Amino acid sequence: MQSFLKFLLLPFLLFFLPVEEEVEIKCLVEIIDYRGEGAYFVISVLDKEEKYIKTVYVLGDDKSWFSEMKSFWIHLRENNLFSDEDFYPLIDGISGPTISGGERRVFQIKVPKNLFNNGYHLRFESAVEDKAYHLNDINISLNTESLKQTHMGHGFIKKIQFIATE
Amino acid sequence: MWRRIHFLLAFGSALFLFLTSVSGFILGIEALMDQTKPQAIDSLEDYSLKTTLEKLDTNIKEVFELVITEKNYVVVQGISKDGFENFYADPETGLKINSVTPTSPFFKLVRSFHRSLFLKNTGRIIVGIIAFLLILLSITGGILLTRRIGGIKQLFFLTKEKNIYRKGHIILGKWFFIPVLIIGFSGAYLSIERFNVFTNQESNTKTYAKGERILDLNTIRLNDVTRVSYPFSKADDEVYNIELKDRVFTVRQGDFSILSEEVYPFHSLLKHWNYYIHTGESSVFVALILTLAALAIVFFMFTGLKITSKTSLDLLNLNKNNLKEASLIILYGTETGNSYQFAKRLAKTLRKENHSLGLTSLNNYAIFPKAKTILILTATYGDGEAPSNAERFEKRFETMVQLNPINFSILGFGSKSYPKFCQYAITLQSRLEKQDNFFSLMPLFKINNQSETDYCLWESMVVNKLK
Numbered sequence: 311m312q313s314f315l316k317f318l319l320l321p322f323l324l325f326f327l328p329v330e331e332e333v334e335i336k337c338l339v340e341i342i343d344y345r346g347e348g349a350y351f352v353i354s355v356l357d358k359e360e361k362y363i364k365t366v367y368v369l370g371d372d373k374s375w376f377s378e379m380k381s382f383w384i385h386l387r388e389n390n391l392f393s394d395e396d397f398y399p400l401i402d403g404i405s406g407p408t409i410s411g412g413e414r415r416v417f418q419i420k421v422p423k424n425l426f427n428n429g430y431h432l433r434f435e436s437a438v439e440d441k442a443y444h445l446n447d448i449n450i451s452l453n454t455e456s457l458k459q460t461h462m463g464h465g466f467i468k469k470i471q472f473i474a475t476e
Numbered sequence: 477m478w479r480r481i482h483f484l485l486a487f488g489s490a491l492f493l494f495l496t497s498v499s500g501f502i503l504g505i506e507a508l509m510d511q512t513k514p515q516a517i518d519s520l521e522d523y524s525l526k527t528t529l530e531k532l533d534t535n536i537k538e539v540f541e542l543v544i545t546e547k548n549y550v551v552v553q554g555i556s557k558d559g560f561e562n563f564y565a566d567p568e569t570g571l572k573i574n575s576v577t578p579t580s581p582f583f584k585l586v587r588s589f590h591r592s593l594f595l596k597n598t599g600r601i602i603v604g605i606i607a608f609l610l611i612l613l614s615i616t617g618g619i620l621l622t623r624r625i626g627g628i629k630q631l632f633f634l635t636k637e638k639n640i641y642r643k644g645h646i647i648l649g650k651w652f653f654i655p656v657l658i659i660g661f662s663g664a665y666l667s668i669e670r671f672n673v674f675t676n677q678e679s680n681t682k683t684y685a686k687g688e689r690i691l692d693l694n695t696i697r698l699n700d701v702t703r704v705s706y707p708f709s710k711a712d713d714e715v716y717n718i719e720l721k722d723r724v725f726t727v728r729q730g731d732f733s734i735l736s737e738e739v740y741p742f743h744s745l746l747k748h749w750n751y752y753i754h755t756g757e758s759s760v761f762v763a764l765i766l767t768l769a770a771l772a773i774v775f776f777m778f779t780g781l782k783i784t785s786k787t788s789l790d791l792l793n794l795n796k797n798n799l800k801e802a803s804l805i806i807l808y809g810t811e812t813g814n815s816y817q818f819a820k821r822l823a824k825t826l827r828k829e830n831h832s833l834g835l836t837s838l839n840n841y842a843i844f845p846k847a848k849t850i851l852i853l854t855a856t857y858g859d860g861e862a863p864s865n866a867e868r869f870e871k872r873f874e875t876m877v878q879l880n881p882i883n884f885s886i887l888g889f890g891s892k893s894y895p896k897f898c899q900y901a902i903t904l905q906s907r908l909e910k911q912d913n914f915f916s917l918m919p920l921f922k923i924n925n926q927s928e929t930d931y932c933l934w935e936s937m938v939v940n941k942l943k
Contacts, residue, residue, distance in 0.1 A: 336540075336708070338708040345672055372578075372584065414705065414717075415541070416540035416541060416553070416705070416706070416708055417540065417553065417560065418540075418555060418560035420560075440596070440597075471708060471709075473708075473709060
C-alpha cells in the first residue's frame with residue numbers, strides 16, 4: 311500500500327523538484343590551418359584538482375576515436391562509462407562531423423549554473439588521427455569575465471569566442 | 477599478349493579487388509537506401525538560397541550553420557524548439573524533418589574498409605594501386621573484347637558463344653566496360669588526392685569594398701550550395717560565409733554586400749566530380765550503376781576464373797615431354813582450351829597405337845629432330861587470327877626448317893555462326909602446303925561447335941593413315 315502511494319506521489323514530487331538551472335554558452339571555435347583528418351574535441355568542466363565534473367560537449371561522432379583523447383578516455387574507463395548507454399546520456403551535445411583544418415564551427419553548450427562563477431574550469435581537449443593530442447588546447451576559468459574574452463588555443467584550436475546567456 | 481597481361485593483372489589483384497568490390501557493393505546499397513530517406517531532397521535546384529534562409533529564420537530560433545551534404549540532405553545546426561541540435565530540414569518550409577543520427581556503425585566500418593582495408597595509410601596506398609590495376613584491367617579487357625567479337629560495331633549485336641562463362645564474361649564486358657573504367661579512374665584519383673598531391677594549385681581570391689557588389693541570394697540554387705555559416709555575433713567583423721561548389725563568398729551582415737570571393741582551384745572541382753561519380757551518393761541513377769558494376773566485377777572474377785582454369789593454368793603446367801625423340805608431333809592452338817583438350821585426347825589414342833609422340837602448343841614450334849608427322853589442332857581467334865598460344869607460330873615456321881620430310885594434317889575448330897569459320901586453320905593449311913618437305917596427309921578437316929562425331933571420324937582417319 312505504501313509503495314503504491316509512493317508511486318502515485320512520484321509525478322507530483324518530480325513536478326515540484328527545482329529544475330536545474332543552466333547557463334547557455336554559444337561558442338565559436340576556429341581551427342588552425344592543417345592538412346589531414348578532422349579534429350575531435352571533448353569539452354569538460356573540471357574542478358580545481360583537474361577532476362572531471364561534467365562533460366558538456368563532444369565533437370566527432372565516431373566513438374572509436376575517443377581513445378585518442380587520452381585523459382578523457384582514462385576518466386571514462388575509471389568511471390566505467392564505456393558502453394553507449396552509460397556514456398551518451400551524459401553528454402548534452404554530440405555534434406556530427408569533426409572540424410577540418412581552417413574551418414570554424416558554432417555550437418551551444420549548457421553548464422549547470424552552480425558550476426558557473428564558482429572556481430571551475432572549462433577544458434577543450436583535442437586530437438587528430440596520426441597527428442597529435444592536446445590535453446589543454448583551451449583551459450580557462452568558467453566565469454562571466456573569462457567568457458567575454460577571446461582565447462587563443464594551444465593545439466588545433468586557433469581561437470575561441472563565447473556568448474554566455476545566464 | 478593482351479590476354480596474358482589481362483590474366484596476370486586479374487590474378488595479381490584478385491584478393492584485394494574482390495574485397496573492394498564486395499565492400500563497394502554494400503556501400504552502393506547504402507547510397508541507394510540513403511536516397512529513399514525523407515531528408516533526401518530530390519530537386520535541390522528548385523529552391524533558391526534566399527527562400528530557404530528566410531524560411532529557416534522564421535521557423536528556427538537561431539541558426540548557426542546550414543550544410544547541404546553530398547546526399548542532398550539539408551542539415552541545420554542551431555537552436556530549435558528542442559534546444560541546440562543538428563537536424564535535417566525541409567528547404568521548402570524550413571521545418572525539421574529528422575534529427576541527425578550517426579551513420580550506422582556497420583556502414584562506417586565497411587566504408588573504412590573500402591578506403592583503407594583497416595590499414596590506414598598503407599591500406600590507402602594498396603586500394604589506390606588496386607584502383608589503378610582496375611583501370612589497366614578494363615583497358616586490356618576492352619581490347620580483348622573488341623578483338624574477340626571482331627570490331628567495335630559488333631558491340632551492338634548479340635554475342636555468339638556457347639560456353640556460358642565466356643558468354644557471361646563477354647556480355648558483362650559489353651555492359652560494364654565503361655562503368656568499371658570510371659570506378660577505376662575516380663577511385664585512383666580519390667586515393668592520390670588523399671595524399672595531397674595537388675596542393676600546388678592556388679585558389680583565386682578577389683576582394684570588394686563595402687556595397688560594391690551585393691550577393692543576390694535569389695540566383696543561388698540550393699544544389700550549388702555546400703555550406704552557409706552564420707555570423708557568430710552582431711559585431712561588424714562577423715560575416716556570412718557562403719560556400720558554393722566552386723567558390724566561397726564572405727558576405728556582410730545586413731546588406732549582403734560581398735567582401736571577398738574565392739574561386740577554388742581546378743583540382744577541388746575534380747575531386748568533387750570524382751567523389752560524385754565514385755560514390756553515387758547524390759544520384760540514385762549513378763548509385764544504381766555503381767552497385768551493379770561492383771557486382772559485375774565480382775562476376776567478372778568468377779567467370780574469368782572459370783575460363784582461366786580451363787586454359788591458362790593448364791598451359792602453365794604443360795609438360796614438354798620428349799619432343800626431341802618423338803617421331804609424331806601434335807601441335808595445338810587454343811583460346812578456350814577446347815583444342816587443347818582434344819589434342820590431349822588424340823595423344824592418348826595415338827600412344828595406345830605405340831607412336832612415340834610429343835605434344836606442345838603452336839608457339840613452341842621448333843626443329844623436331846626425329847619428327848616424321850605433325851598433326852595440328854587449332855581454333856581461330858576473333859576475325860581469323862591466331863589464338864593466343866599460336867601467335868608466334870608463323871614467324872617460327874619461317875625460320876625453322878625440319879630435318880626430315882614431314883607429313884602433316886590440320887584439324888580446325890570453329891563455329892559456323894562466325895563468317896570466318898576456321899579461318900586460321902585454312903591459313904595454316906595453305907601456308908604448310910607451300911613449304912618444301914611438307915606433305916599433306918589428307919585435306920583440311922573442320923569441326924563445327926566441337927562436334928563429337930566429326931572429331932571421332934577425323935581421329936579414326938588419322939589413326940588409319942598412320943598405321
